[in-house]
Amino acid sequence: MTRPRFDFDRPVDRDNTLSAKWNYIKESVGVEDALPMWVADMDFETVPEVKAAILDRAQHGIYGYTARSKGYYDAIIDWNLKRHGWKVDKKWITHSPGVVNALFTAVRAFVKPGDGILIQPPVYPPFYRAISKNNCETVLNPLKLEEGRYVPDLADFADKVGSGRVKLFILCNPHNPVGRVFTEEELRAMGELCLKHGVIVISDEIHSDLLFKPHRHVPFASISEAFAQNSVICTAPSKTFNLAGLSTSNIIIPNDELRRRYDEVNEQVAQKSHNIFGAAACEAAYRHGEEWLDQLMSYIDGNRQYALEFIEARLPQLKVYNPEGTYFLWLDCRSLGIGNQELEKFLLHEAKLWFNQGYTFGNEGDGFVRINIGCQRSTVEEALKRLEHAVCSPVQQG
Ligand SMILES: Cc1ncc(COP(=O)(O)O)c(C=O)c1O
Structure with missing residues (x-):
């Protein structure tokens, strides 16, 4: 039987959940309003049967x-x-x-x-x-x-x-x-x-x-x-x-x-x-979880395609690698001509984006960032708008 469509567009409030991704932004990177798209967890509720199984087990006491x-x-x-x-x-x-x-x-x-x-x-x-x-x-x-x-x-x-x-x-x-x-x-x-x-x-x-x-x-x-x-x-x-x-x-x-x-x-x-x-x-x-996973991956595929097209059309100075799996984008920012620390500062303070910095993956990641797109499409849209605004601002271009 085919399941109803899961609504991956629905935002889930992660405030006060001890989320490493969402709840310690200021303490971790010093910027209150940075959009967190770093650590590998997704902003989606899991499979309904998983939640039910946990609740069921929890009932026992x-x-x-x-x-x-x-x-x-x-x-x-x-x-x-x-x-x-x-x-x-x-x-x-x-x-x-x-x-x-x-x-x-x-x-x-x-x-x-x-x-x-x-x-x-x-x-x-x-x-x-x-x-x-x-x-x-x-x-x-x-x-x-x-x-x-x-x-x-x-x-x-x-x-x-x-x-x-x-x-x-x-x-x-x-x-x-x-x-x-x-x-x-x-x-x-x-x-x-x-x-x-x-x-x-x-x-x-x-x-x-x-x-x-x-x-x-x-x-x-x-x-x-x-x-x-x-x-x-x-x-x-x-x-x-x-x-x-x-x-x-x-x-x-x-x-x-x-x-x-x-x-x-x-x-x-x-x-x-x-x-x-x-x-x-x-x-x-x-x-x-099979049906949920298939729907999830087609949703994330939509995020992927949206991001690739956006970057190609509006941020052609950056190069993004088309992933075959995972929910990460690997983005080459070397054309911005700034060092790792400066890139990190620029993304956090100017663009208000918290991505994983490429250098943490080894020297081969210098000048790159990893972006977690396991999130609502609206988050991907917001992030790319912020990135475009910061990269294309007169200060950055000058
Ligand atoms: C390649 C890889 N291995 C392991 C992990 C973490 O696994 P665990 O949380 O089970 O230790 C991650 C998490 O991002 C990962 O990307």
């Missing part, structure tokens, strides 16, 4: 230590099969409160201090921290631009993983912030090199449900048995259904020995307990 139900595991398995064509075995599924926790856990489980870990900048800032905080060496394989599209630099990748220093590769697919959904061919090429050189792959696939047509997500471990046995797949319902505050992610590790080592470190840091509401929400989301 006892929220003690909790286990995972068969229904919970089945929901994850069915979702992966239906949405991504990937057959997951229940025993492969292990947990973490968040994907970032899982990255840190995996680094501790699979490498030792001093080992090299490969990442592909510009990339999600906690990747750098998972490496440096565990005293490992960051090895960079920057994405390269080919005909206006970010792609893996495979020659450099081969050099780096072949150097003997690299023990782990942290892949981000779909890629935050550039929005690439890597093709099977690209994944195969990288995965084969990792197999050849004994490099384990941690594939952060938290954005894998957020796809624009016709792009298709290929779970890294679904490509071959050898890839499955050499990888850890980090998934969560949190980005897809706007549940980040529920601290629930699902880490899928087909290889028994890798899973044992991962679980062992999870125990060492006492990170094995579950969030009771997160479990209820995850199950309900994967069971009932």
Whole structure:
């Protein structure tokens, strides 16, 4: 049965909700009226059944230590099969409160201090921290631009993983912030090199449900048995259904020995307990959220197209990369000719816009910003008007 249309245009008041995105603007960036389009949470209410499942669980009144139900595991398995064509075995599924926790856990489980870990900048800032905080060496394989599209630099990748220093590769697919959904061919090429050189792959696939047509997500471990046995797949319902505050992610590790080592470190840091509401929400989301998600992505696609057309027509001096997935736009502001700090100040104080600054994703992000368009169209319109006004003002032009 087709559901009624969800009204993603309806603004949701986030005042006084302890929202990291909306409620601490002045304290965080010093500008009261900056429009927050930074951190990766969306301004939409989640799937109605998810809300109902949480309320239902809350009614009980006892929220003690909790286990995972068969229904919970089945929901994850069915979702992966239906949405991504990937057959997951229940025993492969292990947990973490968040994907970032899982990255840190995996680094501790699979490498030792001093080992090299490969990442592909510009990339999600906690990747750098998972490496440096565990005293490992960051090895960079920057994405390269080919005909206006970010792609893996495979020659450099081969050099780096072949150097003997690299023990782990942290892949981000779909890629935050550039929005690439890597093709099977690209994944195969990288995965084969990792197999050849004994490099384990941690594939952060938290954005894998957020796809624009016709792009298709290929779970890294679904490509071959050898890839499955050499990888850890980090998934969560949190980005897809706007549940980040529920601290629930699902880490899928087909290889028994890798899973044992991962679980062992999870125990060492006492990170094995579950969030009771997160479990209820995850199950309900994967069971009932498909139609909502399809409608959500077509709404965000509208935001994407609106923004791309606006920038092309009215801010042609800036270059925006067309994302294939995620709800981010990656915007090149280098033509403004100002440094990172100045750009940040300009956007906050002149344009009154709070975007993620590109430099936080690595040097490759200098002069860029990441814009979160997981919000009402009216917010995107307002933001772009503010940007146009500030960029095209006589002071900026002069
Ligand atoms: C690539 C990527 N990994 C992980 C996370 C955060 O995951 P969690 O909140 O589950 O730690 C994000 C959030 O933006 C992300 O973009």
